Amino acid sequence: MTQPPQTPVTSSPLGGATGARAAAHTPGSAPSSSQDASPDTSPLAPADLPVAVIGAGAMGTGIAQVAAQAGHPVVLVDSQPGAAQRAVERLGDTFSRLVARGKVAREDADATLARITTHTTSDMTTVPPVALVVEAVVEQIDVKRVIFRQLEEAQSPTTVLATNTSSLSIDAITGVATSGHDAALHGGTSPALAHPGRVIGLHFFNPPPLMRLVEVVAGAASDPGVLEDASALMRAWGKTPVRCASTPGFIVNRVARPFYGEAQRMVEEGLVDPATLDLTLRRAGFRMGPMELTDLIGQDVNLAVGESVWHQTGQDPRYAPTAYQRDLVRAGRLGRKTGHGVFRYDDSGAALDASPDEALADRLVGGPVRTDPVARTLAMLVNEGVDLVHRGEASAEDVDTAMRLGTNYPKGPFEWLEEIGARTVRAQLEELDAAYPGGRYRPSEAL
Numbered sequence: 001m002t003q004p005p006q007t008p009v010t011s012s013p014l015g016g017a018t019g020a021r022a023a024a025h026t027p028g029s030a031p032s033s034s035q036d037a038s039p040d041t042s043p044l045a046p047a048d049l050p051v052a053v054i055g056a057g058a059m060g061t062g063i064a065q066v067a068a069q070a071g072h073p074v075v076l077v078d079s080q081p082g083a084a085q086r087a088v089e090r091l092g093d094t095f096s097r098l099v100a101r102g103k104v105a106r107e108d109a110d111a112t113l114a115r116i117t118t119h120t121t122s123d124m125t126t127v128p129p130v131a132l133v134v135e136a137v138v139e140q141i142d143v144k145r146v147i148f149r150q151l152e153e154a155q156s157p158t159t160v161l162a163t164n165t166s167s168l169s170i171d172a173i174t175g176v177a178t179s180g181h182d183a184a185l186h187g188g189t190s191p192a193l194a195h196p197g198r199v200i201g202l203h204f205f206n207p208p209p210l211m212r213l214v215e216v217v218a219g220a221a222s223d224p225g226v227l228e229d230a231s232a233l234m235r236a237w238g239k240t241p242v243r244c245a246s247t248p249g250f251i252v253n254r255v256a257r258p259f260y261g262e263a264q265r266m267v268e269e270g271l272v273d274p275a276t277l278d279l280t281l282r283r284a285g286f287r288m289g290p291m292e293l294t295d296l297i298g299q300d301v302n303l304a305v306g307e308s309v310w311h312q313t314g315q316d317p318r319y320a321p322t323a324y325q326r327d328l329v330r331a332g333r334l335g336r337k338t339g340h341g342v343f344r345y346d347d348s349g350a351a352l353d354a355s356p357d358e359a360l361a362d363r364l365v366g367g368p369v370r371t372d373p374v375a376r377t378l379a380m381l382v383n384e385g386v387d388l389v390h391r392g393e394a395s396a397e398d399v400d401t402a403m404r405l406g407t408n409y410p411k412g413p414f415e416w417l418e419e420i421g422a423r424t425v426r427a428q429l430e431e432l433d434a435a436y437p438g439g440r441y442r443p444s445e446a447l
């Protein structure tokens, strides 16, 4: 795509995003004030830059809503006939409810909805030129690779291409593939993208309009300027961006693993029953205990995330799935959605058999770390956070922000580290490591 002469040239490829905006601007429409403003902010920040969201499922629809509410014209793309249109209709219903409750003004709701158009295709070369694409289709590497290759072919080389993947590596999307369906289609080796610098992760949390956190994920080739501009854009959308490397689980889905894993191990071992365990963690400030939370998330969904991190880390024992959770899934005890998970639920979603033993909770907390659900969980959460920062994958501040906003933890791992002290955490982990050898409880070198 040729850049119009008035487009400011910047060192970041996002300079071209401004070009995409100009190219896609509706002919004859009045230029907005943000177009006239001097280009001293992120080239992605002007709210009239066109955005495409690929995938009109739960996440894509929410992301389209957020972008449109921030003022962007948004094209919502889905391969299933009628899917994008139905998503916009549902959004209309949501806005009508918000208007009725006085949460949104009718004219703002109408203006937001008017900014969203739909496009049905599985050929991404037909997506109109935009400044930013956010892909939110099924979590399948081959599907995503094809989409990014087609986008690369048709969009300006400077259009920022983002994926909302929760578990796939950015490099697996942009790099050469020698296995899988996509590689087979290319005779054994599927080529890398020509411009991987503009490919990043923008990992929104569910539901995107309500969750403030966005993990801005850097692949090995992602351009630092693009990451910077995308972070600025997320702030302009009212989000709180954190930066991280494209490693298994990014920040939230990795650091949170022991919150579930320690609970399941303690119950599996018979050290505590699920309801009492949940009580100890709620008393420690967590909004929900790990057992009720995994029942809410879905045991199958939670297990899949854990297994993905475990496999991607070469089956690191820190992330090994538990027989306890696998058995729940095998038995179809998936949680609230099946009426039975760790606990049984009635039709209103209330747990029927979650009666904690308060006296037991009192005895366990403050006792030896092996049988204290709170100390054991916090030591492991701190260890994960410290190790992630030690590996250079994110900053301590971003880890704390991500865990508070992404999981609703009362504090971040580094705040707990400050409170508990590195020496105590290390000693607790060494005690656990002695009780359960094998590497799961190895303390981070940085502790």
Ligand SMILES: NC(=O)c1ccc[n+]([C@@H]2O[C@H](COP(=O)([O-])OP(=O)(O)OC[C@H]3O[C@@H](n4cnc5c(N)ncnc54)[C@H](O)[C@@H]3O)[C@@H](O)[C@H]2O)c1
Pocket (backbone or CB within 6 Å): 054, 055, 056, 057, 058, 059, 060, 077, 078, 079, 080, 083, 121, 122, 135, 136, 137, 138, 139, 140, 143, 147, 164, 165, 166, 167, 203, 204, 205, 206
């Ligand atoms: N659901 C979550 O809690 C959550 C949270 C964060 C990130 N994510 C990630 O977001 C992505 C989407 O998740 P979701 O829960 O919204 O999925 P979903 O199944 O609700 O929606 C996916 C949509 O993509 C469409 N689609 C599939 N293949 C397509 C193609 N080739 N071209 C165009 N459209 C296609 C489907 O028709 C469907 O409408 C996944 O990568 C997922 O890992 C999900």
